[in-house]
Amino acid sequence: MWNIAVKNERTTEDIALGIRRRVFEHAMRNNGGYLSQACSSAEQLAWLYNEELNLGAPTLPMIPKPFGGVPHADNPDYHTGAGYNGPFEPEYDRLFIAPAHYALVAYATLIETGRMAAEGLEMFNKDGSSVEMIGAEHSPGMEVHNGTLGIGLSTAAGLAWARKRKGEKGRVWVYMSDGEVQEGQTWEAIQCCAHHRIDNVKAIMDVNRQQCDGAMDSVMEVGDIKAKMETFGAVVVEVDAHNVNDMREAAKTKHDGKPLIILANSNPFHAMPILEERFPRLHYVRFKSEEERARMNISIAESLGVDPIDYAH
Amino acid sequence: MVEMVSRPYERAFEKHALANPEVLCISADLTSSCEIDKFRDNHPDQFLSMGMAEQNMMSFCGGLGLAGYRPFIHTFGVFTYRRPYDQLMASIAYPRRKVRIMGFLPGITTPGGMTHQAIEDIAVMRSMPNMTILETGDATEVESICEAADSIDGPVYCRVLRGSMPRLFDTPIKVGEMRELSLGNDVLIVTAGITTEEAMRATKALEAAGVSVRHLHLHTIKPFNAEAILDHINAVKGGVITLENHVTEGGIGSLVAEVMADNGVGKKLRRLGLKDTYAHGGSRAYLMRYYGLDALALTQGVEDLLGQKLGITETDLAEARVDAVHSLAKAEGL
Ligand SMILES: Cc1ncc(C[n+]2csc(CCOP(=O)(O)OP(=O)(O)O)c2C)c(N)n1
Numbered sequence: 001m002w003n004i005a006v007k008n009e010r011t012t013e014d015i016a017l018g019i020r021r022r023v024f025e026h027a028m029r030n031n032g033g034y035l036s037q038a039c040s041s042a043e044q045l046a047w048l049y050n051e052e053l054n055l056g057a058p059t060l061p062m063i064p065k066p067f068g069g070v071p072h073a074d075n076p077d078y079h080t081g082a083g084y085n086g087p088f089e090p091e092y093d094r095l096f097i098a099p100a101h102y103a104l105v106a107y108a109t110l111i112e113t114g115r116m117a118a119e120g121l122e123m124f125n126k127d128g129s130s131v132e133m134i135g136a137e138h139s140p141g142m143e144v145h146n147g148t149l150g151i152g153l154s155t156a157a158g159l160a161w162a163r164k165r166k167g168e169k170g171r172v173w174v175y176m177s178d179g180e181v182q183e184g185q186t187w188e189a190i191q192c193c194a195h196h197r198i199d200n201v202k203a204i205m206d207v208n209r210q211q212c213d214g215a216m217d218s219v220m221e222v223g224d225i226k227a228k229m230e231t232f233g234a235v236v237v238e239v240d241a242h243n244v245n246d247m248r249e250a251a252k253t254k255h256d257g258k259p260l261i262i263l264a265n266s267n268p269f270h271a272m273p274i275l276e277e278r279f280p281r282l283h284y285v286r287f288k289s290e291e292e293r294a295r296m297n298i299s300i301a302e303s304l305g306v307d308p309i310d311y312a313h
Numbered sequence: 314m315v316e317m318v319s320r321p322y323e324r325a326f327e328k329h330a331l332a333n334p335e336v337l338c339i340s341a342d343l344t345s346s347c348e349i350d351k352f353r354d355n356h357p358d359q360f361l362s363m364g365m366a367e368q369n370m371m372s373f374c375g376g377l378g379l380a381g382y383r384p385f386i387h388t389f390g391v392f393t394y395r396r397p398y399d400q401l402m403a404s405i406a407y408p409r410r411k412v413r414i415m416g417f418l419p420g421i422t423t424p425g426g427m428t429h430q431a432i433e434d435i436a437v438m439r440s441m442p443n444m445t446i447l448e449t450g451d452a453t454e455v456e457s458i459c460e461a462a463d464s465i466d467g468p469v470y471c472r473v474l475r476g477s478m479p480r481l482f483d484t485p486i487k488v489g490e491m492r493e494l495s496l497g498n499d500v501l502i503v504t505a506g507i508t509t510e511e512a513m514r515a516t517k518a519l520e521a522a523g524v525s526v527r528h529l530h531l532h533t534i535k536p537f538n539a540e541a542i543l544d545h546i547n548a549v550k551g552g553v554i555t556l557e558n559h560v561t562e563g564g565i566g567s568l569v570a571e572v573m574a575d576n577g578v579g580k581k582l583r584r585l586g587l588k589d590t591y592a593h594g595g596s597r598a599y600l601m602r603y604y605g606l607d608a609l610a611l612t613q614g615v616e617d618l619l620g621q622k623l624g625i626t627e628t629d630l631a632e633a634r635v636d637a638v639h640s641l642a643k644a645e646g647l
Pocket of ligand 1: 099101149178179206211212342343365
């Protein structure tokens with residue numbers, strides 16, 4: 001069972017490696033997956049769960065329950081997957097994973113931090129399971145639906161404003177993706193946080209410079225994200241997404257009356273250098289042939305220090 | 314065996330766009346998911362990347378329309394009306410711009426869950442003045458969707474299938490008409506999109522159980538030929554049943570109900586589809602079973618309509634096609 005002492009027992013770097021190994025194994029067995037997101041984001045999610053977030057023990061079973069229906073008056077037992085992040089007590093933090101397609105990486109993080117059983121990942125994208133491919137609000141670790149990108153920061157801002165009004169100490173964290181800066185709503189959210197002096201909201205954005213169609217610069221240039229966000233009223237710090245110390249320091253930045261946004265500049269093939277072959281189509285890596293799958297299996301296994309996955313069985 | 318066709322949209326769009334220079338290919342960061350990646354690579358001058366910014370895209374296309382271009386918007390159906398509803402209304406529908414909205418992954422054809430499933434798009438578009446609605450149910454319809462949509466003097470919303478699909482019909486979409494797939498006189502089954510294939514499977518079993526089936530397939534949902542369907546409704550003794558990949562409010566079930574009420578038809582109607590519920594993520598076959606959108610649900614609906622047990626079981630229904638979520642034909646689940 002989960003116990004609070006587990007926290008910080010392992011280094012964040014070690015947890016990040018564990019996340020990548022799990023996502024790698026999953027992608028090999030399923031002939032593809034959101035592999036590149038594990039490369040770019042593993043340290044960020046590992047750091048949030050292992051160090052930065054103040055969360056209580058999970059309130060939901062280690063092995064996720066099957067899909068239990070959607071919110072409806074006839075479904076009184078409905079609940080979200082937020083219980084994997086602990087109870088909603090005033091002192092605890094809350095987390096939203098805004099790019100819900102990072103769910104695979106987020107689930108791996110829950111497992112590595114002792115909040116979900118490894119069996120949970122085997123239920124990923126299986127019919128009737130709550131462990132959905134695009135994290136749904138009933139999926140482990142999720143509290144709201146975010147599959148439509150760009151809505152996460154606004155929800156967090158609203159919750160943060162309300163928590164401040166109620167005198168709750170817990171902060172609201174948002175995990176964001178850089179594609180979200182193309183959506184106008186992201187800018188409305190920052191402007192709103194600044195106007196209402198919402199400073200208990202903190203975001204870390206995976207700036208991997210990629211989106212579905214490829215490199216963001218080839219799809220829709222977004223320019224200097226830091227300068228734009230500062231102009232809209234956020235305190236912004238840039239860090240190396242693979243340097244945990246950088247993130248620790250950034251989180252200490254004072255941001256009175258403003259939201260804090262950490263731009264984590266990441267490498268979309270970090271720790272799996274062979275993925276560079278797939279650039280600029282990294283969004284969902286699906287192996288094009290058995291030959292490629294086998295080659296990537298050997299190369300990534302070696303990079304991650306594990307044996308190749310026996311995916312035929 | 315039905316013929317399976319791979320990626321008919323890809324070829325159809327290229328052919329149509331090259332023959333019509335005022336057609337522009339618009340994409341919202343789902344280019345390969347909407348089968349226009351080759352077009353982008355081969356015809357960059359006719360392609361515009363709008364990024365993940367749907368609100369801007371809608372009004373921008375309104376501007377293109379003002380200049381006489383006919384933009385074809387490509388993204389998942391859900392992203393064409395939920396967030397940018399206001400822009401769609403003000404910049405496209407009201408001024409009747411010739412914008413062709415290609416909405417991919419209609420209804421539960423995506424494993425992406427609530428945020429990706431356009432389950433109320435027809436209801437939304439039906440209530441939008443000036444909007445035309447077309448829906449594709451097989452490869453032939455997808456092959457003809459570009460031409461059909463581009464023939465409309467005003468904006469069009471299309472539910473488009475992608476990837477591998479059966480060929481059920483041999484004639485292209487003729488806007489304003491409906492397909493008569495069988496002409497029996499006990500029950501009238503009305504379907505559109507992917508539910509038509511289900512109804513064709515159900516029809517065989519129903520006929521074998523002694524039910525005479527009249528089956529209509531709709532590709533043109535708005536404007537709708539009320540008179541044509543009225544003749545079919547009048548031709549059956551036992552009532553009408555609709556099956557849609559959509560909520561039962563505001564879609565083709567409602568459409569048929571309105572025609573019946575408007576004309577004082579005193580017959581029973583059963584509307585099958587998503588019943589006042591959001592769906593969740595899963596494979597298409599699973600979701601169709603779970604939410605009662607498949608052939609079995611239809612035969613049960615007919616039993617209910619006729620008030621008579623027919624004893625049709627799953628084994629009586631023709632083999633269902635099963636698409637693997639990670640099939641080779643598809644670049645990815647989304
Ligand atoms: C509003 C909205 N439009 C389109 C999509 C489809 N979509 C899913 S992920 C994505 C972009 C991915 O870019 P990013 O968010 O930076 O994620 P990453 O590249 O790091 O995976 C798009 C366009 C969506 N989920 N929501």
